[in-house]
Amino acid sequence: MTYAVEVNNVSMHFNMNKDKIDNLKEYCIKLLKRQLFFEDFTALQNISFTINRGDVFGIIGLNGSGKSTLLKIISGILKPSAGSVTVAGTVAPLIELGAGFDADLTARENIFLNGSVLGFSRDFMRQKFEEIVEFSELEEFIDVPIKNFSSGMVARIGFSVATIVKPDILICDEILSVGDYKFQEKCEKRIQELMSDQTTVILVSHSIEQIERMCNRILWLERGCIKAIGGREIIPLYQPDFEGRDS
Amino acid sequence: MKRGLAILNIYFEVFRKYHFLLQDLVARDFKLKYRRSILGFLWSILNPLLMMLVITAVFSNMFKSDIQYFPVYYLCGYLIFNFVVEATNGALTSIVQSGYLIKKVYIPKYIFPLEKTTFALVNVVFSFAAVLLVILITKMPIQPTILLIPIPVFYAFVFSTGLGLILASCNTFFRDTGHLYSVWTTAWMYLTPLFYPLESIPESIQKFIFYNPLYYFVTLLRELVIEGRMPDPAMHLTCICFSLLFLLVGLFIFKRSQDRFILYI
Numbered sequence: 001m002t003y004a005v006e007v008n009n010v011s012m013h014f015n016m017n018k019d020k021i022d023n024l025k026e027y028c029i030k031l032l033k034r035q036l037f038f039e040d041f042t043a044l045q046n047i048s049f050t051i052n053r054g055d056v057f058g059i060i061g062l063n064g065s066g067k068s069t070l071l072k073i074i075s076g077i078l079k080p081s082a083g084s085v086t087v088a089g090t091v092a093p094l095i096e097l098g099a100g101f102d103a104d105l106t107a108r109e110n111i112f113l114n115g116s117v118l119g120f121s122r123d124f125m126r127q128k129f130e131e132i133v134e135f136s137e138l139e140e141f142i143d144v145p146i147k148n149f150s151s152g153m154v155a156r157i158g159f160s161v162a163t164i165v166k167p168d169i170l171i172c173d174e175i176l177s178v179g180d181y182k183f184q185e186k187c188e189k190r191i192q193e194l195m196s197d198q199t200t201v202i203l204v205s206h207s208i209e210q211i212e213r214m215c216n217r218i219l220w221l222e223r224g225c226i227k228a229i230g231g232r233e234i235i236p237l238y239q240p241d242f243e244g245r246d247s
Numbered sequence: 248m249k250r251g252l253a254i255l256n257i258y259f260e261v262f263r264k265y266h267f268l269l270q271d272l273v274a275r276d277f278k279l280k281y282r283r284s285i286l287g288f289l290w291s292i293l294n295p296l297l298m299m300l301v302i303t304a305v306f307s308n309m310f311k312s313d314i315q316y317f318p319v320y321y322l323c324g325y326l327i328f329n330f331v332v333e334a335t336n337g338a339l340t341s342i343v344q345s346g347y348l349i350k351k352v353y354i355p356k357y358i359f360p361l362e363k364t365t366f367a368l369v370n371v372v373f374s375f376a377a378v379l380l381v382i383l384i385t386k387m388p389i390q391p392t393i394l395l396i397p398i399p400v401f402y403a404f405v406f407s408t409g410l411g412l413i414l415a416s417c418n419t420f421f422r423d424t425g426h427l428y429s430v431w432t433t434a435w436m437y438l439t440p441l442f443y444p445l446e447s448i449p450e451s452i453q454k455f456i457f458y459n460p461l462y463y464f465v466t467l468l469r470e471l472v473i474e475g476r477m478p479d480p481a482m483h484l485t486c487i488c489f490s491l492l493f494l495l496v497g498l499f500i501f502k503r504s505q506d507r508f509i510l511y512i
Contacts, residue, residue: 014510022511024423076353079506096351104279113275116268117352 002088004169004200005051005074010083012044012069012224043069044224047083051217056201058215060208060238065221067204068173071095074202075171089168089200092118096173097158103147107138107157110146114161128164135186136160156183163190169200208239261355268354272362273369291373292380295326299381306442313444316387316473322378323472324441324465327399330371331407331461332432337363338411339428342419346512356505357498360411368404378472390475399468402486406460409493412501419508439465460489 044066051057059067072078074085075093100117101110111132115125133139136156146154163170172191195201195214205211211218212235220228220238228234281287299322307317314320338360342349345359375396382389418424439461445453456462463486470478 022420022422024421027421077350078509093352100348100352102275102279104282105275109275109278113271116265116271117348117354119264119268121264122267122270 002053003050003086004053004055004088005057005202006086007047007049007070007074008084008086010044010047010070010073010080010085011042012066012073012078013081014041014043042224044073044080047224047226049219049226049229051200051202053088053200054198055217056195056203056215058211058218059202059204059221060206060211060218060235061221061227064223066224067221068095070221071171071173071202071204087169090165091169091171092162092165092167093171094159094162094173095171097155097162101146101154101158104145106143106145107149108142111157111161114158115164118162120165132157132160132164135190137183152180152183159187159190163194166194166197166199169202170194171202173204174206208235211235265355265358269358269362269365272358273366276362276366277369288373291370292377295322295329295374295377296380298325299377302442309443313447316385318381318385319378319387319473320469321442322381323468324439326371326374326378327403327465327468328436328439328441328461330367330374330400331403331410331464332435333370334364334367334404334407335411335414336428336432337367338407339414339418339425341411342415342508343422343512349509349512356508357412357501360415360501361408364404364408364411367407368400371400382472387473388475390472392471392475392477395471396468398483399464399471399486402467402490403461403464405490406464406493409490409495409497412497413493416500416504416508419511420504435459435461441465460486460493463489 047070059070061067069078071093072095073080074087075091075095076087077093077095100114102113105113111129112122112125116122133142136159138153138156141149141153146157170191191201201214203211203215212232215232217231218229218234219226220234228237277288281290284290286293299318302321302325303318306321307314341359341363342356348354349356349359414424414428438456438459440448440456445456445462448456463482467478467482467486470476470482
C-alpha cells in the first residue's frame with residue numbers, strides 16, 4: 001500500500017526576531033547587540049505520520065497549534081526546517097480561496113488568472129469556464145471588476161475554480177464556512193463528490209461536528225507536537241479539553 | 248550527466264505548466280498600465296518620442312558636430328537603457344509584491360521576476376516603432392542590418408533577467424535595495440553614453456565605461472541601426488559573456504535564497 005502523503009520527522013522553526021528585520025540598518029544594530037539569533041519559535045516539532053489513499057484526514061487543535069503551518073508544508077508553500085514530506089499525486093490546496101485575484105480585473109479575467117495560478121492550461125480553462133460560472137451563480141456579474149464584489153461573491157468564484165478538477169489530494173482549511181447557507185451546502189456536496197472516488201482529503205476545521213461526520217482518521221496537534229492520532233475515538237479526548245478551556 | 252538531464256527536464260515541465268500564468272500576468276500588467284488612458288498602449292511609442300524631443304532640444308547643440316543623426320542616436324540608447332531599468336525595477340519589487348500569492352499557493356518563484364522583465368520586453372518591442380518613425384522623419388538612410396535589432400534586445404533581456412533575479416532576492420531580505428538601486432540607476436544613466444559620444448569624455452573615465460554592460464548593448468544596437476555594419480564577433484562575445492554571467496549569478500543567488508522568501512514577505 002502506497003501512501004498518499006508521508007510526513008517524515010518534520011520540524012518548522014521561525015526566528016521571531018529576525019523575521020521582522022527587513023532593512024540593513026536594523027540588521028547591523030541587532031547584529032551588534034547580538035539579538036539576531038535568539039527567540040526561536042518552534043511551530044512544529046518532529047511530526048511524523050502517513051495518510052493512506054482515500055482517507056479523509058482531519059486535523060484538530062487549538063489556535064496556534066500548527067495546523068495551518070502543517071498544511072502549508074504539505075502543499076509545498078513552506079519548506080520545512082527539517083524533515084521531509086512526500087506527496088503522491090496532484091494537490092489542490094483550498095487554503096485561501098481566490099488566491100491571486102486582482103481587484104481591478106473582471107470576474108472573467110480573474111477566473112482565467114486564478115486557473116493559471118493553480119497551474120491549469122488555457123484550453124482546460126476555456127472548456128470548464130461555463131461550468132465554473134454556472135456553479136458560482138454569478139452569470140450577470142461576470143464582466144464586473146472584482147473590487148465591486150462582496151467577500152462572499154469572491155469566495156464563490158474561488159471555490160468554483162479550485163474544485164473544478166478532481167485532484168488526488170484535496171486540502172481544505174476552514175473553507176466550508178464561506179458564503180450563505182445555501183452555498184455552503186453546495187460546497188459540502190461538491191466536496192463529498194470529490195471524496196467519493198479515492199480522493200484523499202485533508203481537512204482542518206474547528207467544527208468538531210463536521211470532523212466527526214466526515215473524517216475517518218484524525219490528528220490532534222498541540223503546540224506543534226502530535227498529541228494523539230487515530231480514529232474518531234480521540235474526539236472525546238479532545239472535546240472536554242476544549243470545553244474546559246472555554247468555560 | 249543523465250541525472251542532470253532528468254533535472255533539466257523536470258524544470259522544463261514545470262515551466263510548461265506555468266507559462267500560462269506568465270502570459271496572464273503580463274496581460275494583466277499590460278491592461279492595468281494603460282487602464283483609463285485614452286491613447287492606451289500608444290504611450291509606449293509616444294513616450295520615447297517625446298523624451299527624444301526634449302533631449303534633442305537640450306543636447307543636440309552641444310554635440311552637434313560629433314554625432315550624426317542625433318535623434319536616432321539618442322533614441323537607440325534611451326530605449327535599451329530604459330528597457331533594462333524598467334525590467335530590473337519591476338523585478339526588484341516582484342517578490343515582495345507577489346507576497347499575497349507566494350504565501351497561499353505553490354508557484355515557482357522565478358515566474359515573478361521573469362514576468363516583469365517579459366512585460367518590459369513587450370513594451371520595448373512597441374517602442375521600436377518610435378525608432379522607425381524618427382528614421383523616416385529625419386530621412387536617415389535605412390540600413391538592412393536594422394532587421395537584426397532583436398539581437399541586442401535579446402542580450403539586454405537576458406542581462407536584465409539575471410540582474411532582476413539578484414535584485415529581487417536582495418530586496419526581499421533588505422528593503423534598502425530599492426532605495427539604493429534608484430540612486431544607482433541615475434549614476435548608471437550618466438555612465439552610459441546615451442546623449443554624448445564616448446570620445447567626448449576624458450580617457451580616465453572612459454575606462455569605467457568599458458565595464459558597463461549597457462555600453463556594449465547600446466553600441467551594438469547603434470552599429471546595426473545607424474552605421475549599418477555587422478558588429479565584429481568580439482562585440483557579440485562581450486555581450487554574451489556579460490548576459491550569461493549575470494544570468495548564472497542571478498539564478499544561483501535566487502535558487503539559494505528562494506525558500507526563505509516566504510519568511511520575509
